[in-house]
Structure formats: C-alpha cells, structure tokens
Amino acid sequence: MWNHPSEAGSRALDLSTAVLDRQLEQIADQLATRFTGVFSPATVRRYVGESFDMLASRSRVRRFLPSLTASFATERLTALAKAEGRTHGTVSEVLFVCVRNAGRSQIAAGFLSQLAGDRVLVRSAGSLPVALVDPNVVAAMDEVGVFLGAAYPKPLTDEIVRAADVVVTMGCGDACPVYAGKRYLDWPIEDPEGKSLMEVRRIRDQIQRQVQDLVAELFVKL
C-alpha cells in the first residue's frame, strides 16, 4: 500500500506496518475531503506518504508522528495550492529558513505570528532539520508569550518556497532555491544550538527586533 523507504520510521514508532498503513490511509482520506476540488486523492496521498517519510527519517523516536505528518502534509498542500494559483488566498506568506528549524527560524516565525496575527501566513523550515525544537528556545519564547511547544522542525520543500512572498534566511547559505518575484532577506543571526538560556534570550531579543522592523515594513500601519 504505502512505500516505507525509511523503515527506521516505522520501527522507531513501534507500530506494525499494517497499523501505520491504516493511519496514513485515513489521514489521506480526510485530507482528500478537505482538498476536494483543489487536488486529486492521488496527489493528496502522495504528499501524505512523502511527508511521513521526510519526518520519519529525521528521528528514531518521535511522538505524534501520524498527526505531525498530517500537519506537514496540510501545510505543503496549502502552499502548493497557492503556488499553483488554485486558491484565492490574498494574505502574504513569509517563510523563515535556517539550518535546523529548531532555533532561529522557529523564533522568528513565532514572533511574526504573534505580532501580525492573521494578516500574514507564517511558515518556517530548515535546510537540515533536526528532530526537536531546542528546549531552551521553547523556554525563552514561553517567557515572552510565544508558545512553541507544538512546533516541530521540518525540511525545506519546494512548494513552501514557491508559495512565499518573502523569504528570510538565517545561516543556511544557498540551500534555499531562488525564484523570481519574491523578496529575499538574509539576517545575520547566531545559531542558538547548545547555548545557555541566557545566551538564547539574547538571540531571541535580537530576532524580535528584526521581526519588528519587518512588520513595520510589511504593514504601513500596525
């Protein structure tokens, strides 16, 4: 039924392949309903399978892999629909990219969501995503009212880049494909990986100032 190129994924989950197949099947069915008239069930199914493989290959143990697969597939299909002009969405999309999607890009995405609300669609990704968001990053963001407890690192995929109006990179070099018609920004921000909570707070505040400047630019009046 489903390809499992990353056998590590299902082994790590301690789930039989049959149970996992049934879960992915049900997720694909539900998303096919949601995207009726936008994508065929076959396309939805392919994105669910690919999204699972991408997330499963990152980590040996991961809680919530089925539901994170559904979230990631939903995000990718929504971005694809926008990139291909299949939706009438008019809200700007901002994509933050760093290496691990565990620190800088999650911090920036959290601040922009907090400040801009539904006036902008915020996404983040990593060129080499790791398994979990840094605990110190989650703690430092909690202190300033941004909940990252549900955030998960995810790879940079083509449709997410294509759907973005603004792409902000932090330390990922030229891993991000460049498309015409977008605005690209590169922010020189240190990686919080392995840093103390005090140091992470400093990085957090630096990113917050950058996001505030971006918001002031994006919205004439806020």
Add this chain to the structure above:
Amino acid sequence: MWNHPSEAGSRALDLSTAVLDRQLEQIADQLATRFTGVFSPATVRRYVGESFDMLASRSRVRRFLPSLTASFATERLTALAKAEGRTHGTVSEVLFVCVRNAGRSQIAAGFLSQLAGDRVLVRSAGSLPVALVDPNVVAAMDEVGVFLGAAYPKPLTDEIVRAADVVVTMGCGDACPVYAGKRYLDWPIEDPEGKSLMEVRRIRDQIQRQVQDLVAELFVKL
C-alpha cells in the same frame, strides 16, 4: 502592577512575582501592538491579566503558562473584536463546549479544523476546565492525524460565546449562555474521562461522524 488574586499560580510556577509581572507586561505590550486600532492598551492589559488568572487557578503546576496566557488572551480579544463588530471577519465561528475541555470538545474542535481548514474558525471551552487534555484523547487523535499536543483546556468566557455562529454543547447542561441569532446544537456524547484507549477511540469515532455531518450541513460543497 498586576493583580495576583491567585497566588497559587505564581507560586506553582516557581517564578518571582517580579519576573512574572515583567513577562505579563511584555505580553500585554506585544498584544497591544497587534490590536492597535481595535482595542486600547488598557483593554488588552485587562484581558491578559484576567486570562492569566483563569489559567493559573486551574492547576498547581503548568508548563508554558506565560505563552498559554498570551494564546488565550489573543483568542479572547479576537472573539471580542468580532462580537463587537470591530473586525471585518466573514468566516463562520463554531464553538464546542463540554465540561472539562479535556476530551469531547477538544476532539470535535480537532476534527472540524482538520476537515474545514480555514473555512471556519474553531474554538473550544469547558464549563469547568481541568489542567490538561486527557493523554488518551491526545493519543487517539494522533492516530487519525489530528495533533492535540498543543491544546489546553480553557474556561468558557462570554466573548467566545458571543463571537460564535454555531455553539455545540456536549454534556455541560445549561452552563452556556444563550444569545439570539446563533445556532445551538447539543450532542449526546459520553465523557471519555478515565476511559481506556479502546473506549476513547469509540467516542472519537462517534464525534468524528457528528462533525462530518455538521461539515456537510455548513458547507454545501466540500
């Protein structure tokens, strides 16, 4: 600066009142920016303080209390803006209410978000909310691709009810205030509290069918 009628909240957090005050201050500042032109800083500040008290009084220990306070205050202010006609939002809002906001209403909200995407604004609340969503509920929803790992029980507040177009109650009796012009539904669903994972799955599937019927009614074509 901030009232702390529930001293238990700050003690449980193991934070000095000064640190907590500073965090709430910063959260209020950020939300005041976000709601510029909609609400005064004083209103935003009052909602942040109240929201903190409501969440802090529920539990002795709670991770992420500052960021959950910010999320809850944001949700309430957004609902208030809609209820008072201060926004031009046209998306329908559906509110699910049960007793603890830890099982039935979270399951229903999760399914509706999954199926309807951004075509509807989904909220949930409890008449007597507890500290955490049931672990078996989170596990059972993960299996079908709905991530509830970030969901948190929250009390039923007036502006959330006023902003709703459809209110679905499950087992909370007449705790939900009734306003004219809304559609009220009552679903007879068993409480999953203390039930085994197998039993929770059965309740989950029952709620899923109810949500599917609701979606079919709300959207002519899906």
